[in-house]
Amino acid sequence: MTDSTLIDQLNWRYATKKMDPAKAVPQDKVDTIVEAIRMAPTSSGTQPFELLVVTNPEIRAEIRKAAGDQAQISDGSHLLVFAAWDDYTAERIDAVTDLNVQARGDLPMLKAYYDNLKSNYLPRDAGVNYAHAARQAYIALGIALVAAAEQEVDSTPMEGFDPAKVDEILDLKARGLRSVVLLPLGYRDASADWLLPMEKVRKPLETMVTRIG
Amino acid sequence: MTDSTLIDQLNWRYATKKMDPAKAVPQDKVDTIVEAIRMAPTSSGTQPFELLVVTNPEIRAEIRKAAGDQAQISDGSHLLVFAAWDDYTAERIDAVTDLNVQARGDLPMLKAYYDNLKSNYLPRDAGVNYAHAARQAYIALGIALVAAAEQEVDSTPMEGFDPAKVDEILDLKARGLRSVVLLPLGYRDASADWLLPMEKVRKPLETMVTRIG
Numbered sequence: 533m534t535d536s537t538l539i540d541q542l543n544w545r546y547a548t549k550k551m552d553p554a555k556a557v558p559q560d561k562v563d564t565i566v567e568a569i570r571m572a573p574t575s576s577g578t579q580p581f582e583l584l585v586v587t588n589p590e591i592r593a594e595i596r597k598a599a600g601d602q603a604q605i606s607d608g609s610h611l612l613v614f615a616a617w618d619d620y621t622a623e624r625i626d627a628v629t630d631l632n633v634q635a636r637g638d639l640p641m642l643k644a645y646y647d648n649l650k651s652n653y654l655p656r657d658a659g660v661n662y663a664h665a666a667r668q669a670y671i672a673l674g675i676a677l678v679a680a681a682e683q684e685v686d687s688t689p690m691e692g693f694d695p696a697k698v699d700e701i702l703d704l705k706a707r708g709l710r711s712v713v714l715l716p717l718g719y720r721d722a723s724a725d726w727l728l729p730m731e732k733v734r735k736p737l738e739t740m741v742t743r744i745g
Numbered sequence: 746m747t748d749s750t751l752i753d754q755l756n757w758r759y760a761t762k763k764m765d766p767a768k769a770v771p772q773d774k775v776d777t778i779v780e781a782i783r784m785a786p787t788s789s790g791t792q793p794f795e796l797l798v799v800t801n802p803e804i805r806a807e808i809r810k811a812a813g814d815q816a817q818i819s820d821g822s823h824l825l826v827f828a829a830w831d832d833y834t835a836e837r838i839d840a841v842t843d844l845n846v847q848a849r850g851d852l853p854m855l856k857a858y859y860d861n862l863k864s865n866y867l868p869r870d871a872g873v874n875y876a877h878a879a880r881q882a883y884i885a886l887g888i889a890l891v892a893a894a895e896q897e898v899d900s901t902p903m904e905g906f907d908p909a910k911v912d913e914i915l916d917l918k919a920r921g922l923r924s925v926v927l928l929p930l931g932y933r934d935a936s937a938d939w940l941l942p943m944e945k946v947r948k949p950l951e952t953m954v955t956r957i958g
């Protein structure tokens with residue numbers, strides 16, 4: 533193995549269980565984490581999700597109720613909500629095409645590529661398309677976890693919430709979005725976090741990796 | 746925004762279209778990328794996927810045929826295949842529990858936690874469980890893309906392949922695995938890659954991010 537700052541960051545981070553409500557993440561660090569999410573690669577460059585950055589205490593209190601009362605949602609200073617497109621539509625893919633044309637010029641291959649994408653995606657069931665969009669949000673989630681660690685910001689990825697309720701709280705349905713995963717940002721309360729002193733657990737390489745040479 | 750090596754890495758990387766078949770990624774760099782995947786966080790620490798590192802040229806040629814003849818699969822030196830569990834089973838979750846007990850001690854809360862997980866996961870449809878496992882592999886994919894960029898290794902995430910054929914080529918079904926996403930590793934052929942000189946395209950922040958303060 534080579535020296536790797538990333539590996540150090542992955543060892544430093546953990547799913548923080550107790551955040552210190554008195555410590556807020558500085559805006560410039562939040563901006564960097566958001567920028568990493570914006571730069572995350574996605575299938576065909578569609579970026580089929582949006583990000584909600586919630587600081588409002590009342591709304592976070594409501595989301596916390598819809599998420600098994602997990603305290604990090606309000607003890608952290610920022611709550612990131614990844615919300616995927618509920619379906620691929622012609623309008624959405626056309627907007628991606630337009631963005632590509634603006635940046636790269638009006639190349640025939642761009643139109644042909646996204647026309648082909650439309651003919652693949654649009655006939656599919658909305659559930660299939662949503663599942664595909666949600667996976668792309670998970671690429672960005674992985675990168676966000678690294679970004680937070682690089683900024684020495686603690687974070688807790690959360691799937692344990694009622695997506696229908698969170699969609700309602702944030703009025704996502706009207707925007708054609710569905711909540712996928714939550715990521716509170718904050719700072720660990722080192723004296724009160726039961727998980728912090730515990731050993732990190734990962735499978736050994738030999739049970740996870742097969743080499744086919 | 747703060748200074749961020751990660752943002753620089755995300756700007757450096759791109760979905761490489763033409764790799765130089767004469768240049769192999771050194772083993773110590775591959776090992777670091779694999780270690781980043783091993784350290785990727787996953788839901789309840791289940792790590793519900795395996796990684797296949799394929800260098801064998803004949804097998805990569807077969808996979809290439811099942812993936813629309815995308816040349817990076819054989820022009821790169823290593824092909825990573827992320828293969829998710831086809832279902833959650835009692836045996837698999839028990840193995841995770843055992844690993845936790847080994848590292849953290851025989852704590853009653855560990856058994857209770859994973860017993861609860863079993864009672865949630867085991868009654869569910871295999872397709873639902875696979876979809877959940879596949880999302881976890883996408884967290885690791887996002888982190889692998891960062892790891893490759895940190896090592897200045899090029900990579901190309903690929904969803905465009907026939908999963909049933911790849912499962913057959915790698916005999917994954919017998920192992921209870923399903924191929925999710927491919928990631929060839931190699932080095933760009935800068936003179937022959939049509940994508941390299943093109944502008945990177947990402948949505949502007951204001952169309953992607955909503956702040957709720």
